[in-house]
Each structure stands twice: as C-alpha cells, then as structure tokens.
Amino acid sequence: MEAGGKLTCRQRQVLFFFLLLGLSLAGNAEPRRYSVVEETEGSSFVTSLAKDLGLEQRELSRRGVRVISKGNKLHLQLDQETGDLLLNQKLDREELCGQTEPCVLRFQVLLVSPLEFFQAELQVIDINDHSPVFLDKEMLLKVSESSPPGTTFPLKNAQDLDVGRNNIENYVISPNSYFRVLTRKRSDGRKYPELVLDKALDREEEPELRLTLTAQDGGSPPRSGATQVYIEVVDVNDNAPEFEQPFYRVRIPEDSPIGFLIVTVSATDVDIGVNGEISYSLFQASDEVSKTFEINPSTGEIRLKKQLDFETIQSYEVNIEARDAGSFSGKCIVLTEVMDVNDHAPEVTMSSFTSPIPENSPETVVAVFSVSDLDSEENGKISCSIQDNLPFFLKSSVENFYTLLTEGALDREIRAEYNITITVTDLGTPRLKTEHSITVQVSDVNDNAPAFTQTSYTLFVRENNSPALHIGSVSATDRDSGANAQVTYSLLPTHDPQLALASLVSINADSGHLFALRSLDYEALRAFEFRVGAADRGSPALSSDALVRVVLLDDNDNAPFVLYPLQNGSAPCTELLPRQAEAGYLVTKVVAVDGDSGQNAWLSYQLLKATEPGLFGVWAHNGEVRTARLLSERDAARHRLLVLVKDNGEPPLSATVTLHVLLVDGFSQPYLPLPEAAPEQAQADSLTVYLVIALASVTSLFLSSVLLLVAVRLCRRRGAVSEGRCSVPGGRFPGHLMDVSGTGTLSQRYQYEVCLMGESGTSEFKFLKPIMSNFQGHSPEPEVEENSKFRNDFGFSLQLK
Numbered sequence: 001m002e003a004g005g006k007l008t009c010r011q012r013q014v015l016f017f018f019l020l021l022g023l024s025l026a027g028n029a030e031p032r033r034y035s036v037v038e039e040t041e042g043s044s045f046v047t048s049l050a051k052d053l054g055l056e057q058r059e060l061s062r063r064g065v066r067v068i069s070k071g072n073k074l075h076l077q078l079d080q081e082t083g084d085l086l087l088n089q090k091l092d093r094e095e096l097c098g099q100t101e102p103c104v105l106r107f108q109v110l111l112v113s114p115l116e117f118f119q120a121e122l123q124v125i126d127i128n129d130h131s132p133v134f135l136d137k138e139m140l141l142k143v144s145e146s147s148p149p150g151t152t153f154p155l156k157n158a159q160d161l162d163v164g165r166n167n168i169e170n171y172v173i174s175p176n177s178y179f180r181v182l183t184r185k186r187s188d189g190r191k192y193p194e195l196v197l198d199k200a201l202d203r204e205e206e207p208e209l210r211l212t213l214t215a216q217d218g219g220s221p222p223r224s225g226a227t228q229v230y231i232e233v234v235d236v237n238d239n240a241p242e243f244e245q246p247f248y249r250v251r252i253p254e255d256s257p258i259g260f261l262i263v264t265v266s267a268t269d270v271d272i273g274v275n276g277e278i279s280y281s282l283f284q285a286s287d288e289v290s291k292t293f294e295i296n297p298s299t300g301e302i303r304l305k306k307q308l309d310f311e312t313i314q315s316y317e318v319n320i321e322a323r324d325a326g327s328f329s330g331k332c333i334v335l336t337e338v339m340d341v342n343d344h345a346p347e348v349t350m351s352s353f354t355s356p357i358p359e360n361s362p363e364t365v366v367a368v369f370s371v372s373d374l375d376s377e378e379n380g381k382i383s384c385s386i387q388d389n390l391p392f393f394l395k396s397s398v399e400n401f402y403t404l405l406t407e408g409a410l411d412r413e414i415r416a417e418y419n420i421t422i423t424v425t426d427l428g429t430p431r432l433k434t435e436h437s438i439t440v441q442v443s444d445v446n447d448n449a450p451a452f453t454q455t456s457y458t459l460f461v462r463e464n465n466s467p468a469l470h471i472g473s474v475s476a477t478d479r480d481s482g483a484n485a486q487v488t489y490s491l492l493p494t495h496d497p498q499l500a501l502a503s504l505v506s507i508n509a510d511s512g513h514l515f516a517l518r519s520l521d522y523e524a525l526r527a528f529e530f531r532v533g534a535a536d537r538g539s540p541a542l543s544s545d546a547l548v549r550v551v552l553l554d555d556n557d558n559a560p561f562v563l564y565p566l567q568n569g570s571a572p573c574t575e576l577l578p579r580q581a582e583a584g585y586l587v588t589k590v591v592a593v594d595g596d597s598g599q600n601a602w603l604s605y606q607l608l609k610a611t612e613p614g615l616f617g618v619w620a621h622n623g624e625v626r627t628a629r630l631l632s633e634r635d636a637a638r639h640r641l642l643v644l645v646k647d648n649g650e651p652p653l654s655a656t657v658t659l660h661v662l663l664v665d666g667f668s669q670p671y672l673p674l675p676e677a678a679p680e681q682a683q684a685d686s687l688t689v690y691l692v693i694a695l696a697s698v699t700s701l702f703l704s705s706v707l708l709l710v711a712v713r714l715c716r717r718r719g720a721v722s723e724g725r726c727s728v729p730g731g732r733f734p735g736h737l738m739d740v741s742g743t744g745t746l747s748q749r750y751q752y753e754v755c756l757m758g759e760s761g762t763s764e765f766k767f768l769k770p771i772m773s774n775f776q777g778h779s780p781e782p783e784v785e786e787n788s789k790f791r792n793d794f795g796f797s798l799q800l801k
Contacts, residue, residue: 030119031106031121032119033120034120034121034122034123035122036087036091036122036124037127038091038092038093038126038127038129039091039092039127039129040087040090040091041087044087045084045086046076047084047085049083049084050083050084053065053118061080063114064112064113065078065112066078067085067107067108068107068110069106075088075089075091075105075122076122091124093126094162097124099161099163101163102123103123103124103125103126105121105122107122126162126164126166127219128162128165128217128220128222128223129162130160130161130166131160131217132160132168132216134158134227135158135159136156136227137227137228138229139156139213139227139228139230140230141153141229141230141231142231142232142234143231144201144234145203145234145236146236147197147200147201149197149198149200150197151197152182152195152196153197154193154194154195155192155194155213155229156192157190157192157215158227160217160223162217165218165219166217166219167217168190168217168218169183169191169216169217169222170183170215170216171191171192171214171215171216172214173193173195173212173213173229174211174212174213176211178198178199178201178209179195179196179197179209179231180196180198181193181196181213182194195229202233203235206233207232207233208232209230209233210231211228212226212227212228213226213227213228214226235271235272235273237271237274237275237324237325237326237328238275239275239328240269240328240330241267241278241322241323241324241328241330242267242330243266243320243322243330244266244267245332246332247332248265248334248335249335250262252308252338252339253341254307254310254338254340255308255341256308257304258304258306259303261302262302262303263302263334264299264300264301265300265302265332266300267280267300267322267332269324274325275324275325275326276324278322278324279297280295280296280297280298280299280300280320280321280322281295281297281320281323282294282319282320282321283319283331291305292304292305292308292316293316293318293336295320300320300322302318302334308338309338310338310339310340310341311340311374314337314338315335316336317335317336318333318334319332319333320333320334340376342375342379342428342430342431343432344373344374344379345426345432345433346373346425346426346432347372347373348369348371348422348424348434349369349370349371349372350367350369351370352367353367353438355441356441356442357406357440357441357442358442358445359410359413359445359447360410360411360445360447361406362409363407364405364406366392366404366405366440367404367438368401368403368404369401370400371384371400371424373426375426379426379428380426382400382424382425382426382427383424384396384402384424385422385425386404386420386422387420387421390420391406391418392404392405392406392407394422410442412442412445412481415442416442416481417440417441418442419438420438421436422437422438423435424436444484444485446484446536446538446539446541448478448479448484449478449536449544450487450535450536450543451476451477451478452474452476452546453474453475453476453477454546455547456547456548457472457474457547457549458551459471459472459514459548459549459551460552460553461553462552462555463520463521463522463523463553463555463557464519464520464521464555465516465519465520466519467518468515468516468517469515472514473513473514474489474514474548475512476489476512476534476546480538483536483537483538484536484537484538485536486536486537487512487536488509488510488534488537489508489510489532490532490533491507491531492530492532492533492545494530501530504518504520504528505530507532514532520552521552522552522553522555523558523595525552526551526552527550527552528550529547529549529550530548530550531546531547532548554597556647556652557653558594558653559647559653559654560593560653560654560655561592561593561655562590562655562657563591563592564589565590565657567657573660574660574661575587575625575659575660575661575662576661577631577661577664578663578664579633579663580665582627583628583630584626585626586625587626587627587659588624588659589622589624590618590645590659591623592605592655592657594647596647596649599649600647600649601647603623603645603647604620604621604646604647604648605620605621605644605645605646606618606620606643607625607641608642608643608644608656609640609641609642610641610642611639611641612635612636612639614629615627615631615635616628616639625659636663637662637663638660638662639660639663640661641659641660641661642657642659
C-alpha cells in the first residue's frame, strides 16, 4: 500500500478477487445494522467501526479496512485515524427508497490483511418533511337531486411521500348542510376520502356546492394539504319537450333535388343539461315516408331523401317526434304538398316497324307509332317531326298515332340505309322533347348488271409456258348486294372457227382468273382474242362481257437455220476462188434466218475453224466470207471453213455451216466436185484434167461472157430499184436486196431478198431465179414457179423467182 493510503492497480485486482471469494464464503453471515435519520448533514457520526470490530486504532491501518457498497456508490466514509464511520453526504429517504419501508442501504466492511469482511446495513429513518398533496387542485362531482341521503361518493386521495405515521392519517371537509367525509383504507394501506350525503339535494334551491377537502398526516408536527370539491346538482327530468307549433304546412316542387330543405321544426324543454337535450325523429312513418324524407336529429331540418313525383303522390303527412334524454317527448305534423312541374318528357311507343324495304317500291308504310306524355294540359300537348332531308314523311292518323311513309321509290345503290330520328316535343315550360331513332334498311333488287373494271384486257404471255399457268385476271363488280352481286365468269363462244379457244385458256368462274391450258407457241400463234362474260346470280340474271386479247411474247426457242449453203447431206457446194483475188475479195455469203423475233432473231457470224487460219474472214453482221490477204502459190488448193451462226437470245442458240473453197487460176472450170473419199493424189490429177478441158471450152466464150455478165448485173440492179424495197410493217429492220453475183465463184448468179417481219408479219426469204447458166453449157437448175413461196416451221417463207 502506498503512503497516501491508495492501492496500486494490481493490488486492487487481487483485493477484489479475495473480496469476491470472501463474499461467496460468508454470504449467510448476519449483517450488522446501523441507523441514521434522513436529512442528517454530511460527515455526521454513524458508529465507531473499530469498537464494533474489536480492533485497536493501529490495527485498522495495518489490516487495511475498507467500506464497499453495491455499485461503488458510497454513502459512508471511514475515518482511518479514529476508526469512525461517518456519513458521506446528506441522505433523502424518499429519493433512496421511495415508499419502501424500512429504507435499508447495504454495505460491506473489508479487512485486507488478513482477509476478512463483514456485512452491514444502514437504515435511513423517515422524518415528516413532506405535506400531503392532491393531484387535482379541483374535483368535480355530479350528484343528482334525486339521490337519497346516505349515498356515498368516493373521492380521489392525496399523496404523501413520507411513510409510517408521517403519511396521511385522515381527511376532513369544510362545514356544510349536505355532506360529511369518511376516511377509508384500501388493501394496500393507502387512505382515501368518501363523501356521504346527509340531506337530499334540491337543484332549484341550490344548483351547486363548493367544499374544501383537507388531508392530514400523523407527523409531529402534522402536515396537511387541501383541494376544492365542486359539487354540481344534477337536475331530474320532469318536463317534456314542446314544439313551437303543432302543425306545419309546406309546398315543394316535384323537381326539387335530393337533399332539398323542406322545413325546420323546433321544440324546447325547460329542463337543463341532458334533460334539456332534444332529439328529433320521424314518428310512426310509413315505408314511403321513410324512403322520401329524412330529419336531422339535432337541428330538426327535414330534407328530401328521394325524388318526388307528382304523378305518383301529391301530398305527404309526416309525424315528427321530439324526445329528451329521458322518457318525455312531444309531437307535431308536417303536411307536404307536391307541386306539379313539367318534368316528364314525351314517350314514343313503336307499334309496327318494317325493315328492310325493297328498292324501287312505291309509297310504303315504314312504321306506326304512338306518342304520350304523363303531364297534363299544356305540358301534355305534343308535336312530332322528322328530319327534312329524307325521302320520308309523317302522317297523323287517330289521336296520338302517327304513320311513317316513304315519299316514293328508293334506290339502294344511291343509299342503302337511313337513320331517321323521330322528335317528339311537348308544349310545357320549359319544353321537353324525346328523340327516337330508327334505322331503315333498303333491300336490293337485281337492277344492275355486272360491270367490268375495263372494257378490254391485254394479257402478255411468254411462249412455252407451263400448262395451267395463271396468265391474268378479269374483274367485274355489281352495284347490287347479296346474291344479286355475286358474279360468275365464263368464256363466251368465239366467231373464229380456226381458234380452238376451249383448248387454249380456261377461266375460274368465281375469281375471274385466266389460265393457259397448254404450252403456247409464238411462232404458230402470235396473238388471239376472245370475250369473257360476267353474270350475277339474281333472278332474272343480268350479264355483261369484255374483250380479252392475249399477246404472246417470244422466247428464244429456235436456233438459226442456214439457207445457203444448204446442209442437206448431198454433195457439198464448192466455192471457187481465183488465185489473183485481191484482199477483201467476196468468196461467198452465208445466209441464215431465225424463226424467233426481236433480238432473238438478230444473227451474228463467226469463223470457228479454217484449213488456212488467217486467209479468210467472216463479217459478223452479214455473213460475207472474204479473203483476208493476197493468195500465194504456197496456199493449198482446197480449203474447208466452219462458220458459226448465233442469235442474240438469252441463252443464245447457234448453228454451224461448212464451206468448201477451191483455188483456181480462172473461171474456165467453175465447178469441180471434191470427192472426199479419194486420196489426195487422185484428187490432184482429176483437178488438172478438169482445168485443161475447161480452159479449152471457155476460152472462146470468155470475153462475151464477161460482157454479158456486166450487162445483166446492171439490168438486175436497176430492176430491183424500180420494184421497190422489202418493207416490214412495224418491223425494226428495213429490207435489203442482197446480190450474189459472179464476182465470186458461185456457179450461178442469185438475187435474194430477206425480210424479217415484225409482230404481225412473217419472215420471208425470196430467191430470184438465176440470170446465167454455168460456163460449161449445162442447163440450169429447173426453175421454181415465179413468186412461189415456201413456209417452214421456223416462221419464215422462201420465195423463189
């Protein structure tokens, strides 16, 4: 322990450990009790602890005596020098213990060395330091004047913080003629006052009393506290309510709104308080009165609960009762007269109605109806009308009955429905009206034939179509309705006996869709037309027709056909080419045609293969085969050319032609066949023999032949010019006169004319008859009859002249 009497932290921990150990070992020891009066000043002597413990003063310091209390809140302190136990501060018993008695504060005395402790108690003795106090400064007590003597009325008690004799002992009341006070005790020991009525009260003599209630304690000297007791004498209900007037008469319009104030009744009661409070109600009211009227129970206001109707009830008698808080009541009667107003609009009652009405019918009765109004006199007089812009009119028949008729025949196609509003107005003030709407339908009569959307239809179909192909549609509408507007389509008989229409197209009877029954060929049939009929299903049925023109569009389905040289499998045609020919010399001309039209018939020529590449060339647009350079001695005597002829279709089609060209020194031997099976040496010997014979036979005629050839050529050209050009109506290409003269090695001279016809024409190829026999004196080919024409399956004609 330090010199100042304080313990170190570790010493305190050890001390409390042993203290707890000691408390657990000595918990049952009888404690020592000391007492002190509350409000004793601090540092006051309580006891000599050294004497109580039987210790010398020196031993107290040596053993380390300490005073410990719960929560370390010390109300006592130990004087280490004298060993006296002193108060630490002034004690207030009411603050420490409240109403608990006795007020005991427990503490322990601890001797550290050796360890020993003692239980002790300090009792705080109460003194009369508090006066009784009423929580309410004034108490209100209501006593009926009819209360009998001896009636008791408990009052609120006062409170005193002191205990024992210092607490409340009795209650007293100020002197009066009616009440005395008794002091009663509850089960918890508290005392309360109780008033006792000694004499009957009379409110009319003395309506209220004011008394003073005093509470006294038993202390010395005694203390007291007082409060005011206000006694209100309650009146006895001995008067009935009375109305200001026993009978009320009011008049109210029947159109008064719900909640409308009809009248306010008033009653009075001479009693006061609860006995003077009046409640109003309907007395013995019928079910109709209860549903129609309501009264405010506090104010007496009578208001409408339901709409009035003069035509149903003209007056009401309402009994009103005014009742006070007791059993007394008063009654009055309110007579309510209902005033009539024009609150009923006219009514329309439909007796008969006809709809739909057939169109084209003469004057027809549409509806028969009656009008009425529950009001009377001017309010019940009625006028009736409809709109002015309708083909209907109203006709009055017997009283309040009207007939609605049509003015004449109606046309459903102009208007199929009429909304008619019948307006009925009374003559009251204000005027009321009723509108009744009806819808009149106009039924259809088959008076309109189907009408096609177009007078004629042009349909374009590409050739080689698939069977049952939908190629187009026709459409017709009928202004009628129902079955009269249901259109059926059909193919009408054609006047062209060569057109088998039934095998070409068919039509869907319901939709008007047209279908191609088989694949069509542009080269065989460019266009055809027929008529389609549309008939409705009315009775009798009406019909109309329209023209349908089907135009075929060309498809590139024909390959070019070579007219010259003919590729018929016979001996090939050999073209002679003099070795002295200049570059660009016309050897021959490939002539081909195409059965298609348009760009599908545009032909182009191309040299695919040649015995001597580079020697010959083919013009792409006209098929002329010309030399590309001068001939030389090294060039072979025989040449074979393969020419491709191709159209401009998509995809393009083509044909090939083989040309045989023989190089000669002149025209003395114009035609030498080329036996393809003979060997090369045999062919050369045969050619030499033919050339010798030809030179011998033609030398004498050569000059005359040349002159004649020139003269004939000039005459032919002049004749062609005078005869005119080949024309194609509507075609894309002008006619050209092509001349294959003796400038080449053709054995005969031909003039031909190629005309590619347009959409409506045909492609014709015209050959002119040869103008000169061969140089060997052979008779020419048999002439074909002048202007004869040959047509093939490719769509062109061949005319030889």
